[in-house]
Amino acid sequence: MSSKISPLAPKSYAKLPPIEGLRIATAEAGIKYKGRTDLLVMLFAEATEIAGVFTRSKCPSAAVDFCRANLAGGKARALVVNSGNANAFTGRKGRESTRITAEAAARAAGCSEAEVFLASTGVIGEPLDAGRFAHLLGDMAVSARPDRWPDAGTAIMTTDTFPKYATATVELGGVAVTINGIAKGAGMIAPDMATMLSFVATDAPIAAPVLQSLLSAGTAKSFNAVTVDSDTSTSDTLLLFATGAAARRGAERVVDAGDARLAPFKRALNRVLHSLALQVVRDGEGARKQIEVTVTGAKSSRSAKRVALSIANSPLVKTAIAGEDANWGRVVMAVGKAGEPAERDLLSIWFGDTRVAHQGERDPDYSEAATSAYMKNEEIAIRADLGLGNGKATVWTCDLTKEYVEINGDYRS
Amino acid sequence: MSSKISPLAPKSYAKLPPIEGLRIATAEAGIKYKGRTDLLVMLFAEATEIAGVFTRSKCPSAAVDFCRANLAGGKARALVVNSGNANAFTGRKGRESTRITAEAAARAAGCSEAEVFLASTGVIGEPLDAGRFAHLLGDMAVSARPDRWPDAGTAIMTTDTFPKYATATVELGGVAVTINGIAKGAGMIAPDMATMLSFVATDAPIAAPVLQSLLSAGTAKSFNAVTVDSDTSTSDTLLLFATGAAARRGAERVVDAGDARLAPFKRALNRVLHSLALQVVRDGEGARKQIEVTVTGAKSSRSAKRVALSIANSPLVKTAIAGEDANWGRVVMAVGKAGEPAERDLLSIWFGDTRVAHQGERDPDYSEAATSAYMKNEEIAIRADLGLGNGKATVWTCDLTKEYVEINGDYRS
8 A cells, every 4th residue: 555646546436335145345454464454254134146357367366266276166265365465376375374364263253164265455465364364364253343334445455556446226127126235456467367366246136157257257347458567467256146135125036148137237247347447547657647548450259469568468569558659650560569469550649639650550631739739638548440340349457667677676575 | 778787798708809801989969868969880891702691571771671682692891880779660761871881981982882781789669870971981991990899889879888899709610710790789689680780700711602501500599599589670781791800820611511621610610609699689678587498208399499489588587587587387377378389298498597387387396495495596597398300499588677668668669
């Protein structure tokens, strides 16, 4: 938790209403940080259903292994999240730590260990001593309350400079349901599954397989379309909980992903995921600008996304934008190196509404002054049209500043 | 050309002897830089043979297009290189510029345009006005001398802080032959062909197809095994010239790549290429440390190289080393994200001679103090053993510092 808040932080935080069937508690366990909360517990009503997506890293954290195993059951009663230690690359000790935490959480929540979900974020490779916090879970379960979403957002922060919240209320079959979400990000952010940690909950009664299909689809254009530094975390975890409490207010349970009543819910969920993912970018380590990269005219949307990520992950593009330099030659470079079909002499590039390059050379009408003025903005949009097909993709990133280097040059010590 | 010289610059520069059949001239053409040379001409004796490798960018520069077309002929009489403007993404104007330059160079050298080779380095997207320097080529051809290798190295610099030279003398069939090379690098350096510009010459009489096979093989473990920032240039060009002048001293012409007499020459050429590539890394923008990344125990050497590059290109690994932090958890992350076969619980990691992680967790015998002391070194070696097979690869990179961001935040302006 840095003392300097990102200039891209929201002017005011979203107010998250309680979700029926869900209670929250946080605590200061002193795992690594002092004088701040670093432990979050969420408790869910019986029959709460769950979906999740995880890092594709070949070296996943112990908590990710644990969640993957439990996800098949589709039911959740407790979530325990700690910040300050990722419990990743901790071998047998890591598995022992998840076992102790899950046992304590199951006892506290009065459920089976198969209904417990865990997430850890922080330093990789340090054993996580569950003894530091397992004994706190019982009291936390007693004191947990539905109105503690703001506390939940801050307890999971690491190098984040602001907590990330999003909420939406929408009708499901004529009944109002709520979707709340929190996230943490900052560094080691690359789009190969949910970015670090995010937890989303709803009172809508939706069966786990339907939740999973909504979540997997929604991730592609939100968390999997953002990148801070191209470095995929060992711990990426995005969980979606549905307490089903709205059923008591007449909402019928949805058990089919093709159910027409889902459409507004799906759109609202996607808005929440998109908002959280963008907040992660806007709190990218050292970020001062948000960058939206759109690639059009690619051979396929898969190809478009690869080219967009090549641009978004290019250190030279990101430093140019940090320097407010409309250096579109570096966008050409990033298109060229992506390894995807591209034809130099069909390529056009825009910064905002200004077309700076067209069909393989500088646009003759391009105004350097207008483009330079545009680069002063906090939000920069880059578009590259490849002129080859109909493939299209948008990804989001932030600029690369000296502060990123500073933050990461002494994070562990 | 920065005023602050890299702390990794060589203590003294290699002294390059003349190569018979090769003359050099440089000039101040004022293309972009003032008060320094920015134009290099090399003139080669008749029957000089040539080999080359180029960027794999889909958006290659006009000079790269030009060289590729001429390479098939296998003969070279003139090389013209300018710094300050890459003549890349310049469309029809770019082709016009190479045409004018080649015409002037052919006239100056008394050769055909098919025997002229061109390279340009600098800003992308600005038209290169050949009228600024084409008229200088005639006088340069007259004044060119064999002993001007030091001038050649400085004329091609952009953000380089030191010129890059390498030389070797070796016997070929009982006759001493020389190999000289120069290179320029600094940023937009990623291993997908020669890194920006490098020119190597020898007086050995070796046929173009043999030269090409030596060069392609030598590139894999030199220029294609270094990365500064993962950004592949539009202009990467590595040319190898053989004047054949040593034939007059009794060296027999080599026309078969399997010729046993080639072995010492091949080793010497590889040493020259390796030295130049390492100098490029050591002059990486903002570099303060050289990093050698070795991956062993991979399923294949191709897989090992991909994992090694994932480590070498990770901003989090590079910033940790800039901060002298033995943050091996980030090496775990980079192995995990590489998309190659890896098993967390078989993975071991070394910093220098210290094994910091073993079989999926922190090495119990690992001394933080010893490792921290090691991180103060100027040259850092990281090894990751995947424990899966016999695949092995080594790549080289530099750390990521605030100076990299500074240099690239205002390069164009």
